Amino acid sequence: MTELVLETQDICKSFGALRASRNISIGLKAGEIHAVIGPNGAGKTTLIGQICGTLKPDSGSVRLLGEDVTQLATRERARLGLGRTFQISSLAMEDTVLQNAVLGALGAAGNPWRFWQDALKDRALREKAESALERVGLQDHARTRTAELSHGQRRQLEVAVALTKEPRAFVMDEPMAGMGSEGSKRLTEFLDELRSEAPILLVEHDMDAVFALADRISVLVYGEVIATGTVDEIRSDAAVREAYLGEDA
């Protein structure tokens, strides 16, 4: 069995009576895109929270590159190589696109304790930021204020910021949401290439994108993984069809 880059082992999380995660064990192998799908309220956001460190599981553990990171804070997991994009854009809206990208590069460099030199004139930071912007196709918008970007462009910027860190694994929370079909298509192509660089745990509603991209799919319903498998396996799984795709078996 290949070494898993990112995995959860038996994690559980409850909010009062609500069991948002029930013994979830999923893994992300090198070079793959592993999609997590499920209806609204299935516990996808809670799962991501636990993987990225904003929530602590009640039990079970999270491992990144073979290391137990369950007790680590978000930023420590980020430093170990976890890149994340958000469902709702959480960029510095008043800042320019380039500034947001430089922030990502700064996080990768790990030393924000410089108070005098201009961050945007630091060659290393700038090159890293600009190449990330170029990869997502935002190089012409570097000086635009983030608040003025379109919804889809903000998604691209989210990905660019994550790229600056050259992460070992990505967690992407609905990167396609709000994108036009053209944008979705471009992003799909981009993610397709990206997987060779680092595997992607993709939470996504856009089924076309999921079926086009995913090597494996896990289906989450009521906090539980009811099935994991290849696209074809999931398509033909009776339980999934019933619980999620809404078709009578």
Added chain:
Amino acid sequence: MIRETYLNTLTLGLFVLIPAWALMADEPFTITLMTRAAIFAIAAIGLNIALGIGGLVSLGHAVFFGIGGYAMGILAYHAQTYTPVAEWPFLIDGTKSMPIIWLVAVIVSSLAAFVIGSLSLRTTGVYFIMITLAFGQMFFFFTISWAEYGGEDGLSIYLRNGFPGLNTLAPIQFYGLCLVILCLVLLFTWRLSKSPFGLALNAARQAPIRVETVGLDPTRLKLIAFVISGAITGLAGALFADLNRFVSPTMFSWQTSGEIMIFLILGGVGRLYGPVIGALAYVALEHWLGGLSDYWHIYLGILLLLIVLFGRGGLIGLASGRKVAHD
């Protein structure tokens, strides 16, 4: 509408032209007023780093202003009475030298800001406002009953402290000193706002989770901002004490915190020159309105209300017609 850059240049120009005129017209009091404005500006620039860039609404910055003031008061008091500040663990003498006093003011207020910041940053929002206010009240009541240094009466220093090569008793020379410090602080803040630290802090205000996700600690960024902010406001406190040749617990009062905040908001939060314009405007208002009526606080209150309700972005925002500071 005026371009913000022109407005800033104009403001700095006023800080040179008004005292120059006052010197020629033999109006030394105008120079004193301008010194006051320059010092308030420094204090508010300090707050601007925490509040404007870091988003930390501190209603306790009077603590640092007061610590700076008492650093000057205590050191100069011991120098004036020829008694040591401390004999144990080693002998510390008082001093009348401004550079040493400033250094002490900056170090002590940074330490205080570090302690207060570490504790207060566990909270957010209104709770943060209130816990900083609580620390201010603690210092206020402590100094009121600190009998060694005059308690509520405060400490009078008969002669202004010295700076090598200058006659600080001459209003214009002391003013020059304050203006140079103001410019240095402005330069530092400008660099800071563009630096990697400033970039990260700015992002930590707008989207802390984003900063966390790129692998940085927003709380630590804010803490360091709070320390730098406290140090600058502390330096202003030391200068203010030297301007008045007097310190008292009033410097620690919550109204002082409120006033520092007013300078900032009057001018424009988060803008480099906001605190400078705000402090100048406040001192001018205080001077002119105070001359018009005993009840001038009413007019000041109404003016502040109008600015909050209709003039987001403070005076700079009004003049330049732009709401957002950054570009």
Added chain:
Amino acid sequence: MKFTTMAATVALAIGITGAQAEPVKVGMITTLSGGGAGLGIDVRDGFMLAVKQAGNPDLEVIVEDDQRKPDIAVQLADKMVQSEKVDVLTGIIWSNLAMAVVPSVTAQGKFYLSPNAGPSALAGKGCHPNYFNVAWQNDNLHEAAGAYAKETGYKNSFILAPNYPAGKDALTGYKRFYGGDLAGEIYTKLGQTDYAAELAQIRASGADSVFFFLPGGMGISFLKQYADSGIDLPVVGPAFSFDQGILQAVGDAALGVKNTSQWNKDIDNEANKAFVEAFQAEYGRLPSLYASQGYDTANLLLSAMAKADVKDADAFRAALKEADFASTRGDFKFGPNHHPIQDIYVREVIKEGDVFTNKILAAALTDHADAYAGECSM
């Protein structure tokens, strides 16, 4: 107003026959807004009444509001000295403001006449030839209260004051002349408004008398709550909680309380009668002790102006030192540290018609000087 015309005539006569009239510019820094404005307004009104009566065209007065903030007071003092180029400053009500302003203005060669505050530092080691106190040294009224307590035969006083320098001076002053035992000694919070806890301690202490120094609103609160607590011990305090401005707010709770003051409206001398009458006619209210201090300050200044030119500092200082004016307090002279030597009386709060006021019972201390004069060398 018979007296007004008379005084004006006198002043005019002096103006003609006296020393050559060099104009005198006076800067008054006092509290006219915010809490405590009542005291400043009284000082100002008393002062201006005397100025008006004198009708001396060579006297110019500039009045500014310090808002009871030391830094504003210092700023105004700078303005008076630097821009207005005044010769004499006066008006400050509060000790902490006086400490902020007086040393620096006297060091710059200006005269300062204090119409109210008298911190011990300025009476002892920090005394200055150009500083004259026309009211009292801060301890004086408390000392008189101590003397009165001793004379009345109190053996076990409970004493309290706010926890700040003037409060500590007050208790020290009382103890200096009292000599009996203390049932308790409490420092309360500055600005405290609820004294339930202190009253419970007083009740439980077995004291035979209570001395308190709680200026302004603190005293009003204390007296009202004391009256309501049912504690039936005699109370004594300095005049500050019983002056004309405050008494009406205290009401019945103050009736019969003994307090010490260097002035009262019934002190029997011509100057005082004329002052009380003129003040009421001018402002439509009874004068307070602060008003009398302001009035005396102005008259002291006018008397010195009649004798010497203010530009001749030594002569003017000597003229001030003579204190050759008709004080509302009767006999008034300066000690070696330029602080008053005067009688201090015990007064009792009474009701005249609908108005609460004081009447003099007896002198508590006669020709009393302060305890710090010995430390002053000038």
Added chain:
Amino acid sequence: MSFLLLIEQVLNGLQFGIMLFLMAAGLTLIFGVMGLINLAHGSLYMIGAFCAAAVAAATGSFLLGLVAALAGAAAAGALVELVVIRRLYDKDHLDQVLATFALILIFSEGTRWVFGSFPLFLDVPDFLSGPVTLPGGIEYPLYRLALIVVGLLVALGLYLLISRTRLGIQIRAGENDREMIAALGIDIAKLYTIVFALGAALAGLAGALVGAIQSVQVGMGEPVLILAFVVIVIGGIGSIKGALVGAILVGLTDTLGGIFLPEALKLFLDPSTATSVGSSLASMAIYILMAAVLILRPAGLFGARA
């Protein structure tokens, strides 16, 4: 220190705390429903006291004075809400702090302009004056007992208002979910004005009740305001229950701290130093309490949102 004295001091702390509750309840209600920090709450306290003093002086009736305090403060509150406050709901805390700070300046100097610079007279009514003897032989002022009773009745009334009435449902809805109010078809603007006036009336009532045993003067509101903020922050902003617990905690800490700290320090220090240091510590005690609570529980004791 005898046991009886201790009981009496606890009563004093309780009474102080309950008066603070009247202030804090309004503050916390306004924050809970509208999300507004109102620094001018102390001014409404002052307005209540001045209305009561003016009306009591004119009519000779303390009760009419109380009615005037309630009405005057509520009217002033409603007016301020309509003219100024409602423009602040959408703004951030910083703007709210500044605008209501400006209101303090306007109210304080305005009151001084109308009533002059001297304190006003307001006394305990005859039927409540003097002490009563409690079981155990404690002599305690009747008026202070009445304050405790009135305060507890107000607390009970607030509880009933919020749990049993239509207005209460709307208030709770406002605290939990702003969108729900609109969905319920409630006139939000009117609800806000009513809540603000209610908070103002409570502050005015406190001002009048306390004014009878303290000094009715300009600036009387600010020290109480700060204490009320300490109370609601300790209790958890937005929580009425928190305000009650916080108020009593602050009242007891302040009262008992002032007595026991100097006594305790006398064990280590000479008496006059102990008195002086002890009273310094006592005046800092509630702020230390507040900082400690916030450090341990950053959203206060009963705070829902951080």
